[in-house]
Amino acid sequence: PGMSTTGAVPERLPGASPADAPTSATPSSPAAVPWPSTAVGWYAVFVLTMAYVLSFIDRTILSLMVGPIRADLGLSDTQISVLHGFAFAIFYTTLGIPIALLADRLNRRNIISIGVAFWSVATALCGLAKSFWGLFWARVGVGVGEAALSPAAYSMVADLFPPQRLGRALAVYTLGVFAGAGLAYMIGGAVVGSVAHAENVVLPLLGEVRPWQFVFIVV
DSSP states (O other): OOSOOSOOOOOOOTTOOGGGSOSSOOTTSOOOOOOOOHHHHHHHHHHHHHHHHHHHHHHHGGGGGHHHHHHHHTOOHHHHHIIIIIHHHHHHTTTHHHHHHHHTTSOHHHHHHHHHHHHHHHHHHHTTOOSHHHHHHHHHHHHHHHTTHHHHHHHHHHTTSOHHHHHHHHHHHHHHHHHHHHHHHHHHHHHHHHHTTOOOEEETTTEEEOHHHHHHHHO
């Protein structure tokens, strides 16, 4: 009683923080910005999903080349398990929070682009490793780069779709997990099979590399 009921609280603008939303609608309040077109939203989801797929290929390709890596570098089963799990996860599981904070303040597209470039370079560096520690730090780099993708991607998708369509968009993005895992073994297996009995490869500037190293560089 005694409060005006003529105004309604406007919907928060896509990408704005709660503090940016006006507390009541007035004749001078700016009109709500419409959601981006459906085509724009799904294009972004497609690009982000492809990045997610590639991230899984990069992180799992190591498991297809355990034999030659162990033979060339003289690694134990324990060292292989550290490379496959701990080296990747040590920062991947912790950097998501600070990167999410950056995504709230900085350009999310740029954060994702930097992350993709970083993990791609780190994957190639796996192919240049000549020791356990060289491969270890390259795998750490893969985890650091991939930690940048999902925090910024979820935030970006949430600003591209209205609530009633957001679940569908996020479900498609999440498919990247399973598609990436499957393609890692399909594509990775084909690449590994094609070079399994190949001679060492000589690359410009990099010199001679073993077949398993060449696979990392190709991926």
